[in-house]
Amino acid sequence: MSERKVLSKYYPPDFDPSAVKRTPKHLRGGTKLLTVRLMAPFSMKCVQCGEYIYKGRKFNARKETTDEKYLSITIFRFYIRCTRCSGEITFKTDPKNMDYVCERGAKRNFEPWRDPKADAYNETEEQTLDRLEREENEESERLEKDKMVELEEKMMDSKREMAIADALDEIRTRNARIERNEARGDEAAIASVQDVADEERVKAEREDEEAARRAFMTDSGEKVKRLVEDDLADGNGGGTPKTHDDIPPPPPSFAKAKKPKKPAVNSLGIKKKSLV
Secondary structure, rough: OOOOOOOOOOOOOOOOOOHHHOOOOOOOOOOOOEEEEOOOOOOOOOOOOEEEEOOOOEEEEEEEEEEEOOOOEEEEEEEEEOOOOOEEEEEEEEOOOEEEEEEOOOOOOOOOOOOOOOOHHHHHHHHHHHHHHHHHHHHHHHHHHHHHHHHHHHHHHHHHHHHHHHHHHHHHHHHHHHHHHHHHHHHHHHHHHHHHHHHHHHHHHHHHHHHHHOOOOHHOEEEEOOOOHHHHOOOOOOOOOOOOOOOOOOOOOOOOOOOOHHHHHHHOOOOOOOOH
């Protein structure tokens, strides 16, 4: 039979509770690293077992905040384990080059687009600040020289403002007309609609007349006249009628002529006897 749970504990006679110091749980054991979920920022090779870890593989890493800083940007260190030998791999952030630096446990694979010997990776903070200042000055000089771009932008802004103002005027006019029609009543609204329709119809008729007038005008603006008939041009201007001999014969016809049919009696060889 199992013993019952002890409800009271034994304290020796010389026990001093004031001598016991309690430390909060989050402060015990020194510095505690935060566990985060991340992906490998670059492809690497483990130096212990030779396992290749591709870029983007997910790990449960421990995150450590270092005392190093770059332009008041905190640098973080991450600890991961190799997927084959469980060896510890450490890398940290590199805000200077917007990249990561592998510290120990692995070797970064070669990347053709990344040149570690370039000036951007080896320059100091002063050189970086000078380069950024020089690039900013060059950009400002280029913008000062390019005055045409600024002029075009001003013209586009003015055109946009004019278009907006025209649209607002049109909206205000339409709203005023609607309010005026509502105040007059339904009959006034119908009359205004009819007036608008009549104006549009008259405008369409004028456009048609103008198009017809332009169709019968030459490029120089002269009115097109009717051409004289061929018989008047040949000298028959008196209007004398043509004789029968002058009329040309009709054109020949190539239609097949139908032959008259023979009587059916003769075709069968039957002869009629005369009654005489």
